Amino acid sequence: MGRMWLDSPVLWHSSRDRGEMNMALTPAQAALIQARWLNWYTADWDYGQTTLAFFCAAIGAAAVLNLASSWRARRSAKRPAGGAPQRAGVLARATAGFRFFTARQFRVRATGWYAPPLAAMLAVGAMAIVVLSLMLGPRPYYWASAAMGHSQPVATRSGWIALGIMPFMIAFATKVNFVTILTGTSHEKLQVFHRWSAVLMYITSLVHTFPFIVREIKMGTMNESWSTGTFYWTGVAALVPQTYLMALSWGIFRNPYYEIFKKLHFIAAGIFMAALFLHCDFTLTSWDYFFATAAIYASVWLARVLRTLYTTRLGLPATVTRAAPTLLRIRVPVPRAGGRLKWAPGQHVFVRVAGLGGAHALTSHPFTIASVRADAAAELVVREHRGLTGALARRVDKEGAGGEWTTRVVVDGPYGGVHIALQGYDRVLLLAGGSGATFTLPLLSDLAAHIKEGARCQHVEFVVAVRDTESYAWMADTVSAATALAPAHIATRVHVTGAPAKLGGGSGKGDDSTSESDAGSGHEAGRPDLAQLVHDAAHAGAARVAIIACGPDGFLYDVRNAVAGAQLEILDGFGPCEEVFLHTESYSW
Incomplete structure (x- = not known):
C-alpha cells in the first residue's frame, strides 16, 4: 500500500477535541498540558497568531510614521520660501533623531561588508528578540513524561512561529506589496527584512x-517512523530546500551568479512550500497560513502581469546603442498621446529583452529610467556587466561602431522613486557615482522645470x-x-576619478560664479569629498535641505554618515538648518 501523504478525509482544519485524558498523567501534568502557552490544541492561537500580531503591529507603526512624515513635508512646503533657518522645534528635533537612525550605517573594512542602515538593523534586532523570546521564553521545553505528548513544547511553538513568519517573508520579497x-x-x-525573516x-x-x-x-523508533509514516519524509523534503535557500542566498554566493541564483531560488522555494504544505497536513489552522501566503503572492503577481500587459502589451519596440565604452543606452519610444507607460523622475522598471532569446528572454532586470516624463521615450542607461547587459x-x-540594435522589450513597472516633492525644499543636493546619474539626472531636469515655474527651491547642486x-558625455x-x-x-560639478590633473572649465566649487558657457559646471580630477559636500549643503543657510544620492556602497556609506552627523546637529537644538532629508539608491539590492 502506498504512502498516504495527507490524512483522510482532507479537511480545512483539524479538530481541537483532545479526547479522553491519558490515565497515566498526574493531576499536575494534566493541568500543565492544558495551560495556555503549553496547550498543543491552542498553540496556533498562542504562537502563530501572536507572531502575526507582532508583524502587523510593526508594519502599522511604520505606516503611521510614513503618514506623519508625509504630513510634515506637505506642511513645511507651504511655509514661505527664503529667510534664515529658525531654531529647530520639538517636532523637527524628533524627526532629526529618527532620521539619524535611518541614515547611520556601519561597515566591516576587513571584508568590505556594508551593513543595512541602523534603523533596519534595529528593526531586524527587534524582530529577532520577539521571535526568540516567544520561542524560548515559556517553560518547560520538554515534557517530563512521554504520556504528556508526542510533540515537545519547544517544537510545537517553534513550528507555529515559523508558519506565522511565512506570509510576511513572502510579502517582503514581492515587488508590488501591501507593505x-x-x-x-x-x-x-x-x-533586508525578507532575508532576515527567512533566517528566523x-x-x-x-x-x-x-x-x-x-x-x-x-525511544528506538526512528527507523519505524521513517519507514511507515510520511511526517519525517515531508519534514526532510521541506528542510533540505530551505537549507539550500538559506546557504546560497548570502551575497558571496548570490551576487556573482545572480541570474542562475534567481532561477534556482524560485524552484527551491516552490519545492519547499509544497513539501511544507504536505508536512503540516491541515493540522489545526496550519493551512490558513499557506492560503494567506498564496493570496499575497498570487494577487501581486496578477497585478504585475495585468499592468505589464496594459502598459506594454506583448512588447514595445526599443533600440540599444553604445552610450560610452562601458555604457549602453536602451531607448523605448512612448507615444505622448495615449501613452500607457508613465513614470516619475527617479523610478525604475524591470526590463525583459525578447530579442536576445534563450534564458535572457525569460528574465527581467531592473534599470532606472534616465529621462523625465516629458520626453517622448524612456531612456535606460546601464553599465555593461555579465549576464543580460x-x-x-x-x-x-555586432552592428559595428556607432550602430544600433532594434528589438522588443517587455517593461514591468515603474517602481520606487522619491515620494516627497523635492521642489518644496529650499536647497537640494544631488550626488551620483558613475551610472548612478541615471537616478539623479531626471530629478535635476524635473527640479529645473519646477524652478523655472517659480517653485520654492532656490538652489540645486548636481555632483x-x-x-x-x-562616461560623462552621454x-x-x-x-x-x-x-x-x-x-x-x-x-x-563633474569629478573625473581617472584623471591625473584638474580639467578645464568652471570653478569646481559648486557656486554660481562660473562662466555662462560652462553653464555653472566645474570639472575636477579625483573623487568628490562627499562629507564636505553634505556639510556645506547643511550649513548654506537654507531652512530645509534634501540630499539625494545614488552610487556604489562606499559612496553611499560616506553620504549616509555625513547626513547622520547633520541630524545630530539638528537634534541638539542648534543645528545649521531645520531639516535634512535623505534618500539613497543603491546599485544592487
Whole structure:
C-alpha cells in the first residue's frame, strides 16, 4: 500500500477535541498540558497568531510614521520660501533623531561588508528578540513524561512561529506589496527584512525539527517512523530546500551568479512550500497560513502581469546603442498621446529583452529610467556587466561602431522613486557615482522645470563622479539643458576619478560664479569629498535641505554618515538648518 501523504478525509482544519485524558498523567501534568502557552490544541492561537500580531503591529507603526512624515513635508512646503533657518522645534528635533537612525550605517573594512542602515538593523534586532523570546521564553521545553505528548513544547511553538513568519517573508520579497503601499518603503529596501525573516523562519524550523528526531532516537523508533509514516519524509523534503535557500542566498554566493541564483531560488522555494504544505497536513489552522501566503503572492503577481500587459502589451519596440565604452543606452519610444507607460523622475522598471532569446528572454532586470516624463521615450542607461547587459553589449557590437540594435522589450513597472516633492525644499543636493546619474539626472531636469515655474527651491547642486570624460558625455546635453532653464539656481560639478590633473572649465566649487558657457559646471580630477559636500549643503543657510544620492556602497556609506552627523546637529537644538532629508539608491539590492 502506498504512502498516504495527507490524512483522510482532507479537511480545512483539524479538530481541537483532545479526547479522553491519558490515565497515566498526574493531576499536575494534566493541568500543565492544558495551560495556555503549553496547550498543543491552542498553540496556533498562542504562537502563530501572536507572531502575526507582532508583524502587523510593526508594519502599522511604520505606516503611521510614513503618514506623519508625509504630513510634515506637505506642511513645511507651504511655509514661505527664503529667510534664515529658525531654531529647530520639538517636532523637527524628533524627526532629526529618527532620521539619524535611518541614515547611520556601519561597515566591516576587513571584508568590505556594508551593513543595512541602523534603523533596519534595529528593526531586524527587534524582530529577532520577539521571535526568540516567544520561542524560548515559556517553560518547560520538554515534557517530563512521554504520556504528556508526542510533540515537545519547544517544537510545537517553534513550528507555529515559523508558519506565522511565512506570509510576511513572502510579502517582503514581492515587488508590488501591501507593505510598500502602507509604509512608502520601496520593494528593494524591504529585501533586508525578507532575508532576515527567512533566517528566523529557518532557525525556528530547526528548533521544531530536532526534538522530534532526538525523541525518536531515544525511544528506538526512528527507523519505524521513517519507514511507515510520511511526517519525517515531508519534514526532510521541506528542510533540505530551505537549507539550500538559506546557504546560497548570502551575497558571496548570490551576487556573482545572480541570474542562475534567481532561477534556482524560485524552484527551491516552490519545492519547499509544497513539501511544507504536505508536512503540516491541515493540522489545526496550519493551512490558513499557506492560503494567506498564496493570496499575497498570487494577487501581486496578477497585478504585475495585468499592468505589464496594459502598459506594454506583448512588447514595445526599443533600440540599444553604445552610450560610452562601458555604457549602453536602451531607448523605448512612448507615444505622448495615449501613452500607457508613465513614470516619475527617479523610478525604475524591470526590463525583459525578447530579442536576445534563450534564458535572457525569460528574465527581467531592473534599470532606472534616465529621462523625465516629458520626453517622448524612456531612456535606460546601464553599465555593461555579465549576464543580460553583457549579452546586450555583444549584440550591439555586432552592428559595428556607432550602430544600433532594434528589438522588443517587455517593461514591468515603474517602481520606487522619491515620494516627497523635492521642489518644496529650499536647497537640494544631488550626488551620483558613475551610472548612478541615471537616478539623479531626471530629478535635476524635473527640479529645473519646477524652478523655472517659480517653485520654492532656490538652489540645486548636481555632483557626479565618473571614471573618464566619455562616461560623462552621454549626460552632458541633459545637464546643460537643465542648467539653462535656471542658470542662477543650478550648479553642477563633474569629478573625473581617472584623471591625473584638474580639467578645464568652471570653478569646481559648486557656486554660481562660473562662466555662462560652462553653464555653472566645474570639472575636477579625483573623487568628490562627499562629507564636505553634505556639510556645506547643511550649513548654506537654507531652512530645509534634501540630499539625494545614488552610487556604489562606499559612496553611499560616506553620504549616509555625513547626513547622520547633520541630524545630530539638528537634534541638539542648534543645528545649521531645520531639516535634512535623505534618500539613497543603491546599485544592487
